[in-house]
Each structure stands twice: as structure tokens, then as C-alpha cells.
Amino acid sequence: MDLDSAQKTPWREGSSLPGECFPSALEQAFSKVLHRLTSQGPRRGSGRHVALQDLGALIEATECDRLFEGSGTPLRGIPETLGQVAKALEKYAAPPKDEDGRADGHSEVADKAAEVGLLLLKLLGKLEAAKNSLVCPAWKTGLRHLAGPIYIFAITHSLEQPWASPRSQNVAGKVLTLLLQVTECGSVAGFLRGENEDEKGRFTVIMGLLKPYLNKESWKNNPAIKLVFSWTLQQVTRPWLNQHLERILPPSLLISDDYQIENKILGVRCLHHIVLNVPAADLLQYNRAQVVYHAIFNHLYTPEHDLVQAVLLCLLDLFPVLEKALHWKGDAARPTTHCDEVLQLILTHMEPEHRLLLRRTYARNLPAFVKRLGILTVRHWKRLERVILGYLEVYDGPEEEARLKILETLKLLMQHTWPRVSCRLVVLLKALLKLICDVARDPNLTPEPVKSALLQEATDCLIVLDHCSQGQVKSLLAKILQSCEDSKVVNCMRKVQQVSEGAPYDAI
Template sequence: MEDPSEIIQKLQLAGKHMTVQEDCYERMQVPAVEQVIRKILEDLSSDKLKRHKGSVVDDVRDLFLQADPLWLLDSRSQCDTSDIVQTYIDLTAALTQYSALPRCETDIGELPDSAYNTIPIRACSVAQTFQLLLSKLSARPEQATCHLTTISPDSVLNAILPHLVVFCATHCQEKPWTNAASRLAADELLAAAVQAARCKTVSELLCGAQEEGRGALGAVLHLMKPQMNKNTWKLNPATKHVFRWLLQRVRRPWLAEHLDAVLPPSLLFSDDYRTENKILGVRCLQHIIDNVPAAELLQYNRAQVVYHALYNHLYTPEASLIQTVLSCLLDLLPLLEKPHVTRGQQRANRYDKVFCLILTHMEVEDKIPLRRVYAKHLPVFTERLGILVVRHLKRLQRVILGYLEVYDGPEEAARLCVLQAFQSMIQQAWPRMSMRLEVLLKSLLKFIYDVATDQSPTPPRVREELLQDATRCLILLNRCCERKVTVLLEGVRQSCENATVLDCLQRVQQDV
């Protein structure tokens, strides 16, 4: 068989000087498209090829550039139509493999940046080749204009689309194996694929229009399935990022249909020993929780499995992971626990279990980043528990008062959040505040005085916010303790000379 370059010249001549019909290609002795692609596939798979495989890719690009769309869809050869479609699938897989990342044999699942030096150039070349093919498939020629028997362009497009989506998702993100040019090429190819599939957005491409049925996501996940088990997902550093990219673009109501395909990889990533993989897995789990109906998650104890996976992460000392896990738990727990009942509620639930563990860690934690993460979520858990927070009141009070005594840096993130938790504690457990009034009042007054006389580089806006929140706590205490705070503050006002403190006390006195 002739070299692809000679066939390209014949195709170019046929397109310029002859009517596009079957005898035209016979006179020019142009082989069927299936035969040409098979020859190219042999070159791409051969290790003994004298010329560089990049030149073979260039031949493919020139072939798609010069060939008539009718010839590309020609089924006049003796092979079955499904064989021709499979040939295009094989070619697409071979081209994506040419631009694929090198295999990672280590347990880390990452390679040095130098290992990716040739990937962006290859990706650009392959993306341009695919774009030319899509442009010819999008032409959708009519068979009536020629004597050629052609296959449907949609059958080819639908067959190669999963490979194109994975390719684009691999190279459109800002990663060590991409550069600005390769990301642009991938974005343009993705836009061309969306247009060729007659969709408006990537999400519609993946999910399908609600009235028209399914999109490409099922086929894409099926294509990726062999790469996403516990023995293979680290061999390709892009796999986890491609999976998350896909997941982020699928929301209600379409994600529920693919729950069995997306939940296991998410749990697998979250169970890794590396923190960045755990965070990625937990974020995938949170997206699933937010976009799959509760009934689907509760079926077969799926939600319970996710809960145990997240709860085990609470023992980690990594602030970034704790932040992600607590946020995910706050989305998951309402599915597992019914709203609390103030009467007859005896048994502790998962809210109590998580809250206990948070308080345990907060009491002994001395790392500022972790203290801030715990403090940020404390008000939400206190509010979610409602009146049942009285079960943990002693420890919660100890944690809140302890955190108020520790300077948290110029932005005072932890102390601001703890003051919010203080307010929530008073509002939810107000019947129990009278017996704790003395301790709480002393702590708040000491805190207000310390902030008012503070010489640290805390910005004035932060200091003012601290004072406002502390004053709000005093007002709430006063309301739930039958105005006892007002009486007790009279003696403080008479002996205090600090104008800032007196202003805070005045606001408490003026509250009606």
C-alpha cells in the first residue's frame, strides 16, 4: 500500500479537479478510508518505524485536511459498517495515546515536571488533528450528491466522543503536563465537540438534554473504568483530575443515574494516604452528596459508608483536610439524622459524635491553622444541635472561654468564630445560662477589656468587630437571665475608666 503522503496528494488532486464520486477515487487509485487508517495505525503502533511518530500524526492531520467528507465516510469497502466505526475509534485511541502522560510506576502517583516536557506539543498537534476531523464530520454530507455509500457521521462522532472528552479534560486544566498553548487547543477542541454534537454546553454534552435522553457521560465513565481501580488509578497522574473535572460538570438530576460509577472512585481517592488525594476524594464526595437525592444515597447504606470514611479523617492533623471534611459532613449529616426533637430525645446521634470529637480536638489543639478551622465550624454545629447542645455544655463552655483568651493573629479568625459560637450557645441553651452567668460574665468582661487595651497590630475594623460580637453576647446573656447582667454591670461602670469598655457596657444597658 502507498504511503499516506502519496494518498494525501491524490485526495488533494481529486478534490480540486474532479467531481466527488466513486469512479473518481477508482481512477485515482485511492484506497478506501478504512485501509488508509489501518496503515496509519500500523505506523503509530510500530516501534521499528524509521520516521518519528510525530510525522505520522502530521500525515493524519493532512489527511483530514485534504480529504473530502464523503471519502472519510465511504463504506464501499467490503468491511462492515461497524468495522469502519471501530477503525475510527482505534485511530482516536492511538492519537490520544500518543499525547498521553508517561506511565507512573511509583506509589506516589506523580512524576517530576521534566517528564512532561514533550506532552504539550504533542497535545496541540493531536487537538488540531481532531478538530479537522470534527469539522469534516460536522459537514454532514448528503449521499444524494454522489455515488459513494457513506456511513452516518453521527455514528462516528458518538463513537469517538468519549475519547475526545477524556483528552480535553486531561489537557485543558492547569497542570504540570500542560501549557497555555495546549490548554487553549484542548478548550477549542472541546468547544468544537460540543458544536459537532449539536449541544449548547459541556454539561449538555455529558448529560444530554432532558427531553432528548442520555449524554456521553456513561460512555466516558465506562472508558475510564479500567483506569480507576485501586491498582491502576495512580499509574496515570491525570486520571483523578479528569474524573473530578467530569464530576463537577454533572449536577442534579443527571448525577443520580451514574451514582454507582462515581461513588467508588471518590471513596478510593479519599482513602489514600496522601493528603492532596484525600482532599480531592472528599470534594468529589461532597459534590455527590449535594447533587444526588437523599433516597438514592440512603439506599444500600451508601450514606453510612461515606459517613464512616469522613469520620475517620477527623483524626488527621492536616488543617486543609479537616476543613474539607467538616464542610462535607455538614452536608451529609442532615441526610442521616432527622431534625432533633426537644421532647423524648434520649439517644445521642451522629451530630453528637462528631461534635464530641471536635471539642476533644479543640481542647488540646495548639496549632493556629487547625484552631481556626475548628472554630469556623463550631457555630454551625452548635446551631444544628439546638437545645441538645446542653449535652455538651460543660465542654463547649470550656472550649469557648479558652479560645477567647488566646490571641489569634491580626485577623483574629478563631476568636471571631468562637464569639459566634458563644452567641449560638446562649440562644440554644438559654435555660442553662443563669447558673453559669458569673463565669461567662467575667470571661466576657475580661475579653472586652483586653481587646480595648490591646497594643497588637490588629486592624481597627477587626477590633471593632470583636467588641461588637462580645457586646452582643452580653446582651443575649442579659435577656435570658432576667436582666441580671444590667445589675451586675453597674458596679463595673462606676470603677472603669476605659472609654471603649464603657461604650460596650452602655450598649448593654440601653438594650430593651
């Protein structure tokens, strides 16, 4: 019987041809299906659909022991061909470049994904049967060729994305679940890094499959590749990640350097994960930490609050790594650090900033910088004071996030730099009392819980200010208490008065 009949009819007519053919003939049948899946002819759409139907029938009709046996050579055989078929299926279902939000394009991708997912479920079912069979020891070879492409397909279509539909997500989720079952992995992290210390895991294989699509010329051809890379990277943590640093750092830098904001954010989050999960010694080697720092520092000039937030979180975890390379000699002034440089830029941006989302983003991260620098924050006192006074005057919406964080910043600043506080007593006291009066007299703009939080934070700042000025705040407030009639303002002042002079300010 010729090859055409082996490919087109026997498994549909119920004959036992796949079992009767020599393995090489079965391999050729799969190769023909592969050729039709990858064909670039004018009628490739309908031809691929028919090829998918033939592939499903061929998988169903072939016994698992025939499906995963080789041809006797180490580099060829049905398992290798099936791996190529799985790659072709993953590529067939991948979302195309520049869909421009077209709903019809999205639905077409989702339909393809659901169809391919059902085929992969059949293939994984055969693999599971082969694993449980005593007469098919070659199933591991099949798994080695199939696991990577099937994983990429499953992650591409199980994530919440424009090209996914509830049906395609459901099928892709089942594919991922069955893949983990076949590989005897309890989680995706275990699948990637290995369930045991002596097990290698498949992260290297996955990165090898993604690498051709993660270069400057091709990474945007498939919009799912960056998401698969990012999601996969997030699953591998310390201590497994550092051995893959050369594979994961360049794509992360590439994505973060894009002109689209969503890609910048995605790339910065990948870099942040690397910073958190790779030892400092590896990041300092070959100046990698400096490369990461310079790659994301310039993003702080972008007026996009989500990007700024991602960059600041990454930088705050990168500073300890960068400072490991600094050596301070006690007889000289401490050198300025990368943290100083970033704080200086943030304060420069904060002073004239009028956009609420950016103001909140800057204020949200300011306390972490004061904690990081400690006593060295004194270098930035004048500019910090201007920012703090300016932000305390401006209403920030019902949640008052910016003003609450600015009050936290002021409290930390006074605690860390208390010798410099007393000379600024009058300015700070006026600002805090004005804030307390404004909040107390606010008729309805701010919810009561938020008002209470603001008044409590402002009171705490007054107590710290009193300790830093050796009790001068108490004496000044005693005069105001005699003439003040607002109960909320009086309550705050009495709290300050009631604090024992001997109480340590850092206990507040």
C-alpha cells in the same frame, strides 16, 4: 495500487487516491496509522511522530463524506476506526505516571498535547462539514465514536496542571469549544447530561471510557484521570446524577482512601458533590450513606486543615441524610447522632490544638454544628465551654477568624440552650469582659475593622447573656461603669445597658 502506497504517498502528492479508493482501503490506511500509534517497538517515539504527520495529511486529503461512511457492517467501518485513532491520540498525549516534577517531562507532554489537539481540530472540522452536508448522513455515527475520547483529551489539557502549557491549554480549549459546537451543546453540563429531558447525554459514555483506569491497580498510572473524573462529575447535578450512582461512588471512595492528602481532598469533594446531588433515598439504599460516613470520618484524625475542612463540609450535608433513618419515640431519650459523634471528636481535638490553621478550621465550622444540634447541644456544654473560654484568650492573628467564630458559637449556644446559661453567668461574663478589655487596649496588632467586629460580637454575647440571666448582667455592669475609664469598654457596656429588658434575645 497496493496498501503501502495508499498509506504513504498519495495524499502528499496531491492525487485523488482517498476519493478513488474503496472505503475498505481507506479504512485500512487509518488502521495502519492506528497500528503505528499504538506500536510498542524500540523506535516507537519517532514512528509515532511520523504517524501523526501522516494522519494529519490523510484527514486533510479525505472528503468528509468518505471519512464517515461505514463498510456495511454494524460494528466496523471508518467511524469506528477513527474512534480507535482518537483513543490512541488521547493516550499518546496523556501525562505519564510519576513525573516527579520534571520540567522536561512536562514540556514534552505539552508539546504532544498541542500536536494532537491540532489533529483533533482538523477531525472535528471534517465532522462539522459532514454535519452541514446533505450527502453525509453517517456523521452521527462518527460523532458517537469520537466525542468521548476527544472530550477526555480536551479536559485533560485545558485544566491548569503541571503538564499543561499556555499553548496546549489554548489548543485544548479550542478542541472543547468545537466539540460543543459540533454536538450543538451550549455547555459541558449539557454535553454530559443532555440538553433536553428526552436526550440521553454522554456522561455514561465518558464514565465507560474512564472506568478501566479508575480501579485500584491502574488509577495512578495516568495522573490526569482522577482530575477528569472529578471535574466531569462536578458538571452533572440533580436530578441527573442519581442514575449514575453505581458508576461514580466507587471511584470517589477509592480516591478518597489514598495516602496522599491531595487525593484524599479530591475524593472527599467528589463524595460531597454526590451527597448534595443524589436523593437521600438513593444514598440510604444499600447503606451507601453509612459507607460514605465511615470512609471520611477517619480523615478527621489527620492534622491537615484543608482535608479537615473538606470533610466537615461534607459531613454537615450528610447528617440530614443519615438522620432520616433515625426514628425517635417521644417517651424515650433522643438517641445520639452522627453529628454528636463528630462534634465530640472535634472538641477533643480543639482543646489541645496549637496550630493556628487547624484552630481556625475547627472554629469556622463549630457554629454549623451548634445550629444542627440545636437544644441537643446541651449534651456537649461542659466541653464546649472549655473550648470557648480557651479560644477567647488566644490572639489569632490580624484577622481574628477563630475568635470571631468562637463568639458566634457562644451566641448560638446561649440562644439554643438558654435554661442552662444562668448558672454559668459569672464565668462567661468574666471571659467576655476580659476579651473586650484586651481588644480595646490592643495598641496596633489588630486592624480597626477587626477590632470593631470583635467588640460588636462580644457585646452581642453580653446582651444574650443578660437575657438568659434575667437582667443580672446589667446590674453587674452598672457597678463597673462607675470606675471604668476606657471609652471603648464603656461604649460596649452602655450598649448592653440600653437594650430593653423585653427585647427577645434571638433578635440580636
